[in-house]
Amino acid sequence: PWLFLGYATTDHLLLAKLASFTGVYGLSFLVAAFNAGIFLVIRHQRRDWGRNLAVAFFALAAISIGGATVGRDRPTEEAYLLQTAIPLDLEWTPQLLDQFEREMQTKVIARFARNGSRPGLIVWPEAPAPFYYHEDGALRAYLAKMSRDTDSPMVMSGIAYQITKEGRGEQSPLNSAFGIGADGALHAQYDKIELVPFGEHVPYASLFFFAGKLTAEVGDFVPGQRYELLPGASGSRVAAVICYEAAFPELVRELTKRGANVIVNVSNDGWFGDSPARRQHLLMARMRAIENDRWLLRATNDGLTASISPQGRVETYPAMVREVFAARYGLKSSQTFYTTWGDWFALLCVALAAGLVLTSQVAQAFRPVLVPLSEPPAVAGGSGASK
Numbered sequence: 001p002w003l004f005l006g007y008a009t010t011d012h013l014l015l016a017k018l019a020s021f022t023g024v025y026g027l028s029f030l031v032a033a034f035n036a037g038i039f040l041v042i043r044h045q046r047r048d049w050g051r052n053l054a055v056a057f058f059a060l061a062a063i064s065i066g067g068a069t070v071g072r073d074r075p076t077e078e079a080y081l082l083q084t085a086i087p088l089d090l091e092w093t094p095q096l097l098d099q100f101e102r103e104m105q106t107k108v109i110a111r112f113a114r115n116g117s118r119p120g121l122i123v124w125p126e127a128p129a130p131f132y133y134h135e136d137g138a139l140r141a142y143l144a145k146m147s148r149d150t151d152s153p154m155v156m157s158g159i160a161y162q163i164t165k166e167g168r169g170e171q172s173p174l175n176s177a178f179g180i181g182a183d184g185a186l187h188a189q190y191d192k193i194e195l196v197p198f199g200e201h202v203p204y205a206s207l208f209f210f211a212g213k214l215t216a217e218v219g220d221f222v223p224g225q226r227y228e229l230l231p232g233a234s235g236s237r238v239a240a241v242i243c244y245e246a247a248f249p250e251l252v253r254e255l256t257k258r259g260a261n262v263i264v265n266v267s268n269d270g271w272f273g274d275s276p277a278r279r280q281h282l283l284m285a286r287m288r289a290i291e292n293d294r295w296l297l298r299a300t301n302d303g304l305t306a307s308i309s310p311q312g313r314v315e316t317y318p319a320m321v322r323e324v325f326a327a328r329y330g331l332k333s334s335q336t337f338y339t340t341w342g343d344w345f346a347l348l349c350v351a352l353a354a355g356l357v358l359t360s361q362v363a364q365a366f367r368p369v370l371v372p373l374s375e376p377p378a379v380a381g382g383s384g385a386s387k
Contacts, residue, residue, distance in 0.1 A: 001247045005031040007283050010290070012064040013311055019291045020336040022345040023249050029349065034060070070311050073295070075328035077233050077262075078120035079307070080108060080152075081299040084127045085322035088270050092130050100129075101142055107324045108146060119182065120326075121233045122146065122154040123299040126175075126243055126268040131158035133178050133186070144184030153231050154180040155240055155299075157266045160189065162222065172222040175200060177240035177266060179230025187231045191224025192242040194251060227255050236261040236331045239294075243267045246285040249343070256292040256339050261331040263294050268301040278304055278319075286312045293336045295329040 006027030009015050018026050034056065041050045082104060090096075108122065133139060133156065147154050156178045161171040175192040195201045200221040232238040239260035245251055246265045256263065265285050269278045282304050289296040289308045296308040303319025307327035317325040 001249075002244075003280050003284070004028045007280075007287055009064075010283055010286050010312055013070040013313070014066040015060070015063045016287070016290050016312055017070065019287060020293055020338055023253075023291055023338045023343050024287050025249075025343060025346040025349075029345070030060075072313070073310050073330050073332070075295070075330045077236075077329050077331060079233075079297050079327045079329055080120050080122045081297060081305050081307075081317070081325045081327050082108070082122070082124050083300060083302065083305045083317065083319075083321065083323050083325065084125055084129070085302045085320060086127050086129055088128050090128065097130065103322070104324075105142070105146060107322075109149065119151040119233065121238070121262075121264075121297070122150065122152050123264055123266065123297055124154070124156045125299040125301045125305075126157045126266045127301045128268060128270070131156070132160075133158045133176075134160055140186075143180055147180050147182055148184045151182050153182050153233055154178075155230055155238060155264050155266065156180060157242065160191065162191075172220060174224060175221055175242055176224075177230065177242055177264075179238065179240070181231050188228055190228040190230060190240045190242075191226070192221070192245060193224045193227075194245045194248050195221050195223050196244060227258055229255065229258060229260055230264075232262060232331075234331065239263045241265045241288075244281065246281065246288055249288065249291060252288045253292060253339055253342060256294060257335065259333075260294065261333055262329060263288060263292070263296040265296060265298045266300075267298070269304065270302045282306060282314070282316070286314055291336065292339050293334060294332055297327060297329055 004024050004027075006019070006024040006029075008031060009027045016027065018030070022029075034053075037049070037053050037056070040046075041053055084100075084104070086100075130136075131139060133143075143154060143156055158176060158178065160174040160176040160178075162174055163171055175195070177190045177192075178186055179188040179190070181187045192200075197203045201223075229237040230240050237259050239252065239255035239262070241252055241255070241263060243266070246267070252263060265288075267281065269281055272278050272281070282298065285296055285298055285306075286308050288294075289310055290312045293310045295310060298304070298306045298308065304316050305319075305325060306314050306316045307329055308314045310330075310332065315327070317323070317327075
């Protein structure tokens with residue numbers, strides 16, 4: 001689902017608001033239809049079509065530059081986005097892990113102190129670190145102390161396990177987000193539903209039996225099965241979207257529909273390097289905020305960490321540094337037409353296209369067969385022939 005045509009409109013805030021009604025698919029349809037219109041005008045040389053297209057162009061241009069008229073939601077809450085800046089190839093030792101945890105603890109406490117010790121939402125990114133919440137008692141105690149000392153709930157990303165074959169005790173890893181309350185206790189856990197193909201798992205692995213080396217290098221994660229919300233600040237509920245799940249409009253919409261007041265995207269975009277994929281990932285997260293009319297907080301390992309308003313306005317923070325960023329956001333409970341009804345526009349397009357194809361085939365099947373009249377044979381006689 002990476003980078004549909006409709007994402008090209010994200011910076012045109014007034015035009016992008018259409019996504020709250022049709023989802024990103026409606027904007028993709030608009031972009032495709034307009035370009036198809038240009039092709040048809042050139043192909044058929046129809047001046048009347050050209051005039052209509054010109055009117056449509058200037059209307060879209062006026063809407064596109066009208067982004068300044070889009071209102072702003074006032075932020076009321078504070079979030080603390082941890083950017084851990086952990087190298088992908090770092091070899092962990094107990095001493096290095098202890099040093100890292102002390103540094104992050106100091107940065108969080110210092111950041112809160114500079115803001116009058118105001119409670120907020122602490123968000124850890126997805127990071128290449130040995131964070132095993134259920135198996136590591138020291139890690140649980142560390143996180144619990146951080147939440148209690150700051151009187152703040154926390155979203156923490158890490159690895160969990162589930163028993164996959166009862167009676168044998170075999171376990172498979174889950175890519176999870178843990179919702180830790182201000183009391184330091186674990187209140188909820190969301191397990192990533194949309195896994196990265198050939199990154200976290202091999203889809204239809206039995207078909208790739210010939211690629212043993214490839215499959216051996218890929219993780220054997222199992223997908224989550226529940227749309228679980230995590231506890232947030234001020235009694236709110238958080239939709240924790242892990243990594244490239246932000247590219248799935250239907251998943252984020254389902255979490256929002258179940259009562260999420262804010263969306264949190266935790267990711268490790270370090271795998272992309274300094275490529276356009278980082279900015280593309282952020283662009284898709286912005287569209288999810290617009291579709292569902294929610295603030296979206298984005299905590300990443302080394303960038304691009306950001307705070308996104310329900311209108312798609314974005315504030316990004318410096319990349320490639322280990323820091324804790326204070327971000328302002330708000331809580332909302334209203335639902336957009338898209339959040340309520342989902343991808344109705346895309347499904348309607350599929351239904352109409354299927355109906356047109358079916359109608360065409362039926363008409364073709366019942367079209368009367370016209371047999372051309374054959375010419376009568378020539379009649380010989382006299383000096384010539386007559387027909």
